[in-house]
Every structure is written in structure tokens, then in C-alpha cells.
Amino acid sequence: MEGNRNPAAALDALTHPATTKVGRFEVRELYLGTLAVLERIGSPLVDPDAPRTLLAWAETLYALTRPAPDCLRALAGGRDAYRNEAAAWADTVTNAEATALMAAAGAAMRRLKGANPAEDGPEEGVVDCPDPTAAGPTAGSPGV
Numbered sequence: 001m002e003g004n005r006n007p008a009a010a011l012d013a014l015t016h017p018a019t020t021k022v023g024r025f026e027v028r029e030l031y032l033g034t035l036a037v038l039e040r041i042g043s044p045l046v047d048p049d050a051p052r053t054l055l056a057w058a059e060t061l062y063a064l065t066r067p068a069p070d071c072l073r074a075l076a077g078g079r080d081a082y083r084n085e086a087a088a089w090a091d092t093v094t095n096a097e098a099t100a101l102m103a104a105a106g107a108a109m110r111r112l113k114g115a116n117p118a119e120d121g122p123e124e125g126v127v128d129c130p131d132p133t134a135a136g137p138t139a140g141s142p143g144v
Helices: 007-015 032-041 054-064 068-076 079-090 095-115
Strands: 019-022 025-028
Touching: 019 095, 025 054, 025 095, 032 054, 032 068, 054 068, 054 079, 054 095, 068 079
Parallel strands: none
Antiparallel strands: 019 025
């Protein structure tokens, strides 16, 4: 690639704080450790073929609100242990908070893509904007 075609987007990505405050939560930027966790859980944020279920988003948002080593410790107990931990956390998250968290996750993905633009369109294996439903975005969904 001959260079970044959007230096403003790359600069935003490189200078953005490591976390974004979202109400009582902090959403972590998509650094290597977090991306590895998202890959391991098959998150719809990084896998365009992943199911877009509420549980999948609960697991994703759980991963985005804590350090990667904490998530990997939970995953060491197996996928069910991680899923149960994420579901217990999600049971404390309101719908409005979940919507705001998903919007922050989508913004973090756009910053990542801004710093690492693909030559010919979106990077393979990276979802542009989180969408919690299989049917696609609806009015009021993040990114709509």
C-alpha cells in the first residue's frame, strides 16, 4: 500500500485515549490483546459471519470493558465459563447502556480501520459497524 489515504483518521486512531468512558463503563480500544479475545470468542465485531445474537454482543461488550488477561482467565475455564461470566455482567447492563456501549465499540472499530486502511475496501474479517440482530440495523441502532 502506498500510504494512508486518510491521515486525519489515522491520527485520530493513534491519539485516541486507551479507553472511552461510556456512562459507568469504559470501553477499551481494539489493541492486539482485546482483538485476540474477540477472535477467540467469535465476536460479531471482528467476524462478519458470527451470529449477531444478544448473547454474542454481551460477550463482546464484556471483553471490551475489561483487560484481555481477565478475559483470558475466564476463557481458561472454557467457553461456557466465559459465557456465564459475560451473561452475569450483562444482567447488570441496561438497554440504553448496551446501545451506548455498542456505539463505542463501532467507533473503536472505525478508528482501528482508520489507522489500518485496506487497499481495496474493508479489511477482510472486520465488521464495519456492530449490529445486534441478524436482520440488520434498525432505527436507533448504532450506526444508523
